[in-house]
Amino acid sequence: MTDSESPKIHIDSDWKAQAQAEKERLSAEAEQKTDTDQGAGGMGEMPPANFETLIGTFVTQALFALGAIPDPRTGQPSLSLDLARHNIDMLTVVSDKTKGNLSKEEEETLATTLYELRNRYVQISQAARQQ
Structure with a gap:
């Protein structure tokens, strides 16, 4: 070549x-x-769209309304007992409507969460009345 x-x-x-x-x-x-x-x-x-996230949404809102989570804009806690009660009531509706359809772990988590939120609500509302 x-x-x-x-x-x-x-x-x-x-x-x-x-x-x-x-x-x-x-x-x-x-x-x-x-x-x-x-x-x-x-x-x-x-976050994933699941039962835990749903419950966590209501818990976060209730804790925010109870002043346990500071307002991200001001950095200060704010108290709204009506809003806290509404979110606790919404969790109660979820609990009532899902009876028999949850795993044992989910039932226990929801029951414990409601118990703790209700106790915190009572403590904070009593303290607010005393002021």
Whole structure:
């Protein structure tokens, strides 16, 4: 074979640039999605939608209303006995409506949670009346 007859190898260096551009595009999309999820009050990754999360939502709201969790805007606890009572009542509705449909562990968790919240509510409401 002569030089003119030797096989020619064509190197496509464009694929590297295309792959890099695609990688950058995907990275930008992922970053934008993260910004969108966390912007406008978003929290990023959400907790699983399950029974424990449902109960935890009401517990958190009740504790917030009882002043156990400070207001994130002011850093100060605020007391709203009506709101606390409402969230405890909502947990009671969940308990009543799910009787016989929960695992033993879920029943015990819910019963213990309600007991503790009710006790805390009574203690705080009595202390508030004495002031």
